[in-house]
Each structure stands twice: as structure tokens, then as C-alpha cells.
Amino acid sequence: MELNAVTIGFFVFTILTLGGGIGVVTTRNLFQGTIWLMVSLFGVAGYFVLLSAPFLAAVQVLVYIGAIAILITFAVMLTRSVTRIKERYIRTIPSFVASLALFLVLLFGITVPIFGDYPSEMAPTVVMTTRDLGVALVEGNGYVVPFLLASVLLTAAMIGAIFIARDEES
């Protein structure tokens, strides 16, 4: 594996993603946890750029870092505990052992080719662009049905979230 821009970017985004993830699960202050979550999601957006999916990277930054992180920040502020939580973690050792075991099983499955050999590492050189995705989303033999269903789902989720979180007295 030669050292070029893609490789350096991969390692930088690996540090951002995994470091941010570890920060999310280990920090005691949930505000700092939200910041770490933003760092981790930014690293994932960088992976999307490396994998030649720039539209998904833009959506990742807009939706996750722009919207969901702000939403989590609001939830942290609105649910500031009156009675301070004494212990912030439960079952720390069993959880750590379980997730480590899961990681080892997954790593074994990734690196050891049980189900036949790997396909060649050469990826296709011609990649569909964002314009092709936009056409496929509204085309009859494309993804028009899931696209419309997703629109309905988003509307229902928005109405449901407003209805659930509404204050009863006012």
C-alpha cells in the first residue's frame, strides 16, 4: 500500500472517527460527548469522500452534524437532571468484554476469507455522479417508490415528534 493522498486521508479520518467514538462513550459531560459525536460523524463524512460518494458526505454534514447533533444538544439541555445521577455507567466490565468479543468476531470474519476468496481489490473506475442519483430517484424503474415512502415517513416522524414532545398544559 503506497503512501498517497488517499492513504493519508484514510488514516486521518480513522483517527477522527474512532477517537470521536471513544470520546462519545467515555466522556462524563454529555455536552462534550455531543462535540465528540460531531468529530466522529465528520470522520465518517470523510470516508464517504474517499469512497467517491460526495453527495452522501454533504448530506452527512448537513443532516448529522447540522441537525441531529443540534437536536441532541437541545435534548441534553432540556433534560438536565435535577437529581444528579450518581453513577453514569452500569455493567461497565461485562459491556466492555461483550463489545470486545464482538469486535474480535467481526475482525475474524473480515480478515479470514471463510466464504471464498476476496474479489479483486480493483474497484470500478467509472463512478455514478450525483446527477445520476437524482435521475434514479425519480425514474419509474428506479427508486421512486422508496423515495416517496421516505418522504411520507419523514413527514410522519416530524408530526409524531411534535405531537409526542408537546406540552400538555399549554
Add this chain to the structure above:
Amino acid sequence: MVPLWMYLAVAAALFCIGVFGVLSRRNAVAILMGVELMLNAVNINLVAFWRYSETGTTLLLNGYAFTAFVLIIAAAEAAVGLGIIITVYRNRRSVIPEEADTLKG
């Protein structure tokens, strides 16, 4: 190019970090943050498999569109989940999931 298994290994590590967060944190908002990490790990996997799949000279759009729909579902899940957490907090003054036990017999 970076080989496929490195992307998969990073995604597996991120998924397991999310699993640890979901299992060990007590605050419901922190649990939801762990779920977001797990969803992002799955998205890395989907895009990587899409990019490295062999479909001739050009790529089809299946994996790309699938990832976009997973992003939409994740956004809806976060909105409804945080709404539920805020309502539970308003009714019970607690964000600890074990204390929301009204349905317990």
C-alpha cells in the same frame, strides 16, 4: 487504493464502540448517541461494499441509494427518540431508562 477490509475493520470498531455505549451508559441521550454511532458504522460498510463491488466498468446505484435511505431513517429515528426522551423526562423527572417502568407488572 485502500483495500476493502480496512474500511470494514474501521466500521466494525466503530460499531463495537457504539455497542459499548448503548450497553453501559445510563443516560438515555447517551444511549441514543451510541445508536447513532452504530448506524454510521453500517453506513460506512454499505458505501464501501458499493464502491468495491464488481459490476463491470460502471457502478450501479443500489448501494448509494440504500445509504441515502438509511440516512433518512436515522434522522426520523433521532427526532422521534429525542421527543420520547423529553416526554419521559417531563413525566418522571428522569432520563434513566430503568426508571421508566410504568408498564411493569
